[in-house]
Amino acid sequence: MTVRPSRARHVPAALAAALLLASCTADTSGGGKAGADSAGDPLFPRLGNGGYDVGHYGLRIDYDLQRRRLDGTAVVTAEATHALSSFSLDLAGLTVRRVTVDGKKAQARRKGDKLVVRPARIVAKGATFRTTVDYGGRPKKLTDPDGSTEGWVPTDDGALVVGEPAGSMTWFPGNNHPSDKASYDIAVTVPKGWTALAGGELRGERTRGGRTTFSWHSGEPMASYLATATIGKFELRRSETRSGLPLYVAVDPREAADSAKPLDRIEEILKWETTLFGPYPFSSAGAIVDHEPKGVDYALEVQTKPVYPEAPDHATVLHELAHQWFGNSVTPETWQDMWLNEGFATYAEWLWQEQHGGKPAQETFDELYAKDEDDALWEFPPGDPGSAENISGDPVYERGAMVLQQLRLAVGDRTFFEILKEWPAEYRHGNADADDFIAFCEKKADEDLGELFDTWLYKDGRPDWEYEK
Structure with a gap:
């Protein structure tokens, strides 16, 4: 969405x-x-x-x-x-x-x-x-x-x-x-x-x-x-x-006229997303x-x-x-984890920019992190929307993507991009929740990522801690 x-x-x-x-x-x-x-x-x-x-x-x-x-x-x-x-x-x-x-x-x-x-x-x-x-x-x-x-x-x-x-x-x-x-x-x-x-x-x-x-x-x-x-x-x-x-x-x-160019790029986008996320x-x-x-x-x-x-x-x-992989094929077990849909789809936008001459994902992250503490981005953590009215809020989308950027820093590009491809393969056409994703990442990285996810996925307010490899 x-x-x-x-x-x-x-x-x-x-x-x-x-x-x-x-x-x-x-x-x-x-x-x-x-x-x-x-x-x-x-x-x-x-x-x-x-x-x-x-x-x-x-x-x-x-x-x-x-x-x-x-x-x-x-x-x-x-x-x-x-x-x-x-x-x-x-x-x-x-x-x-x-x-x-x-x-x-x-x-x-x-x-x-x-x-x-x-x-x-x-x-x-x-x-x-x-x-x-x-x-x-x-x-x-x-x-x-x-x-x-x-x-x-x-x-x-x-x-x-x-x-x-x-x-x-x-x-x-x-x-x-x-x-x-x-x-x-x-x-x-x-x-x-x-x-x-x-x-x-x-x-x-x-x-x-x-x-x-x-x-x-x-x-x-x-x-x-x-x-x-x-x-x-x-x-x-x-x-x-x-x-x-x-x-x-x-x-x-x-x-028809206004939509022609974006729709003509569907095949190009699918080809690029397939290289990142695995088979359509x-x-x-x-x-x-x-x-x-x-x-x-x-x-x-x-x-x-x-x-x-x-x-x-x-x-x-x-x-x-991007949602065809994240949300449609791998679907959240409950609406609590809508960030598993929207965080990934938003991060796909960041990656397209990064790989097509735009700003790096880290720069996008930094711009968001610089927002004031009373900004809507920090109203609630993405893994804990708290109420039904929040599932389409900014934290689910943008802070959900920020979780992934922090994960990327923690595990390194090689492991991170393997996760992007292997996660939708592991749960293809099934359901999963945040615990499944955290366990999958820890197994893939062979390290404890609890502090990272506790901070960025579940902590209230703007986190005062960033992962630095």
């Missing part, structure tokens, strides 16, 4: 697990128990669910632009992690018409932004089960704790769909937490002449009765916040890189450029096709593509 300028103590995995366990309730009626109605996230305790792991989402959506009405069917294929008498899915607004589990009608009730499902029979531990939800209504946008807008955001020619951190539940039911990643097939039907965009590769485009269905397939695991179903009067260009990687670049014609982790790449949707003033690293609310500059494209 790229935010336009201006604007807990570290929670170990054990605590998150304890929160999740506490939200599971025994069901004495039949041997199973209810799945947790929370993933135990320290910053967003109402997001996500427990008792199952989703393997695949099959989403079929029909959108009426005039009425701004969505009708959808979601098929959620999951594996039960314990015997389930009931379980919940995240869904904000919209009306649920029918729910089945493995083809049998299930009881369903709403509890805030939760859809609580009780199947006809207990789902056995380890069993793969399929939940089908038929639903519809006018999807809504959300206002985040930091004041930003996300979810299904209407535009003058369709909808911009962005989901960080919670917006995906405005248009499909699911386990809306980054810790549960899955593959996706998303088919969106719109009036002929409009384009519907999602992650992955276009598997089909069929027009019947004046309406066109676009079918997209994302085979690699994806967190729900990285899904989209953006709709508009886009010009969709399909091509391939020299290495054969499919590119899908969709641009609102009103942004997905089966396609691209971009979606919309035209100034009301309320959305940030870019988002939607998997394979970052979304830009207007023509992006080169630095923004580079930042969002």
Whole structure:
């Protein structure tokens, strides 16, 4: 995610697990128990669910632009992690018409932004089960704790769909937490002449009765916040890189002229990032450029096709593509560690400058370190945002990058650049937290880096200590 300028103590995995366990309730009626109605996230305790792991989402959506009405069917294929008498899915607004589990009608009730499902029979531990939800209504946008807008955001020619951190539940039911990643097939039907965009590769485009269905397939695991179903009067260009990687670049014609040069550099940027971060982790790449949707003033690293609310500059494209490794392939276990996304993507910008005739990363670090102690940069440590409203704050981005520069000084360039490449390889398509990263770095460097991370990742205020090799 790229935010336009201006604007807990570290929670170990054990605590998150304890929160999740506490939200599971025994069901004495039949041997199973209810799945947790929370993933135990320290910053967003109402997001996500427990008792199952989703393997695949099959989403079929029909959108009426005039009425701004969505009708959808979601098929959620999951594996039960314990015997389930009931379980919940995240869904904000919209009306649920029918729910089945493995083809049998299930009881369903709403509890805030939760859809609580009780199947006809207990789902056995380890069993793969399929939940089908038929639903519809006018999807809504959300206002985040930091004041930003996300979810299904209407535009003058369709909808911009962005989901960080919670917006995906405005248009499909699911386990809306980054810790549960899955593959996706998303088919969106719109009036002929409009384009519907999602992650992955276009598997089909069929027009019947004046309406066109676009079918997209994302085979690699994806967190729900990285899904989209953006709709508009886009010009969709399909091509391939020299290495054969499919590119899908969709641009609102009103942004075509201003976005041409930055988007033409996608292949160049990917090639450079591959030399630093290792093989590109997905089966396609691209971009979606919309035209100034009301309320959305940030870019988002939607998997394979970052979304830009207007023509992006080169630095923004580079930042969002770096997220394909850091955030999309290696995804934080909880929102507590959003710095693992944004710190790396911001540092990629520093490295591009350093390696393309600009100022060295250390000079960028020094300029930031010189900021007054009451500057927003020092309001909280990047590893401890403290509250949901802070996860897109300056410390997560800039001080997150400063952590990496201090690490580079500590371990030396050779080891540091090996970490940049081997870290995303070690956790490819998985989840990780700060403890995982610290342990990985200490093992790679063969030294104790506790003081460095305690100071730069978790200490309040401007650190009065810098690492000098």
